[in-house]
Amino acid sequence: MIAIRSPSDFWAGLLFIFFGSLFLYHARGMDFGSALRMGPSFFPIILSGLLVLIGIVTIVRSVIVGGEPITKFALKGMLAITAAGLLFAVLVRGAGTIFAVPALTLISAAASERFHWRTALIMATILTIFCGVVFVYGLGVPMPVIGTWFVE
């Protein structure tokens, strides 16, 4: 049984192979061309081949050479930050600043162990007003205050 002695190398190698293969897969339909006339997939195929190779060597190394373990992931943080960002993207045009900014603030704030409803609500209010005044009116960022879902 082969033991993985460096988990971070092992997973990094796997990630490299994954991305390399992904680019190889999507390059398959394109013209490779020749060295004289490089096609659109010439450089990408060379690079993704290299990336897969580096991935394989990294994995082999991870079995032979020891390395650091992977520390615990901040799952709550990953989830909240992702959700907050995505929700903001969905809401910013349709619902407008007065919904998107509080949603972003509250959900990302919830990632913290010290999350507290009252502070979070105060922050959301301050940030929303700030965004409205500075970004929308001051700098002219085209974020509607109230989105297209509510106002035509």
Next chain:
Amino acid sequence: MDVITDLMLGFGTAITPLNLMYCLAGVFLGTLIGVLPGLGPVATIAMLLPATFGLPPVSALIMLAGIYYGAQYGGSTTAILINLPGESSSLVTALDGYAMARKGRAGVALATAAIGSFFAGTVATLLIALAAPPLAEIALKFGPPEYFSLMVLGLLASVVLAHGPLLKAIGMIVLGLLLGLVGTDPNAAVQRFTLGVPELSDGLNFVAVAMGMFGLGEIIKNLENESDRSALVGKLANMMPTREDWKRIVGPIVRGTVVGSVLGILPGGGAILSSFAAYSLEKKISPRSAEFGKGAIEGVAAPESANNAGAQTSFIPMLTLGIPSNPVMALMIGALIIHGVQPGPSVMSEQPALFWGLIVSMWIGNLFLIILNLPLVGLWARMLMIPYHILFPGIMVFCAVGVFSLNNTPFDLYVMVVFGLLGYILIKLNCELAPMLLGFILGPMMEEYLRRSLTLSRGDPMIFLHRPISAALLVLAAVALCLVLFPWFRRTRAAAFAED
């Protein structure tokens, strides 16, 4: 003297009320955001970049440079006051700076950092003015093969001189190069790797990518353990170094400036390596080496001068060759391209006002830094008191609005979120993000130079070895790579980055 005339032109450009104001605003905003824990110069610049889009190119670049120095200095403030370096370049400053702060000498440490930075900035600015024109002259003679080889050298040297596992760093470069190719192939007008998403036909937006990896990725990382911090702001009123302090810092400042200026020019060197190298040099030659780590003022003066000198001279390869030596320069190149300026040796001859204006404004920026920071240090200290759980939702809002305002499309926000997650996972896997961003910026350029080289040689890849300059550059790259494989160099490299 040509340099004098050129510098006068620079002064003429930089000292307009408007540009002075942008420079000041840049330094102020850069420090304001850079002082916030967990936000390094890359994230700070990415966050403030959209604010400069509306400005004329000269003003935008002047403001960005100001933001860079501000962010750098802000990071040092954070390192000294709460022992939480925002970026690795202020890591060594934290050792003695924080120790000084604990002894109630935070004010002196901050003043030393500012004075050292100013001296280093002045010297480095002169160095740029002297070194850039001849370098650009040489670079103008470069053909596509030379550029391709130069990029290979630059990318490889950036990981050799950085710390961390080498093979994974090279993997990150390649991944970055590939991601940089997403979008329309300029030659065949074919969509590449866009997965059928129309928004991707212009490629991934590099600000969204940088903000995701260096902004969001960092936030998630910081959420891993939210420890209590306390800012040591006790006696900030007393900032002036004593006569004894002055005697002790002159040498380290001068030596730090030299070390920083030299290392800053090297790809991947920049501010980080400079500060480490200057610190270990001082520790070796100082008669008080036992005091290092316990609040030796030399341990603040040397790395702070070095990182500022390095930050400045890293502009040299960017301005003369159009090649970024660190992620901050990658962002600068991105900003130039957005403003319609193709970075490279021709910038100096075609846009002398922009070039010399920027150089002079670097010096003015450093002047503002010292004028601004000594009186405002109380404000920065107060910024530090904001607990992280209050702070990061605000940072999220700034990142999100900033990225949205790039093209006014939610799509860039999705890119930012995806790269935030990816960035965090890569940090966890001990993969460095900086080489990936360099690759990302250089990807399309490298492909183009490869294509042109191979057309020149009728498809013969040996052209890279037949042309002498190109061959020399590739040999240098190979030597750099081989060096790492030798045990003694590996030990030195590990020692240079060892914290103590």
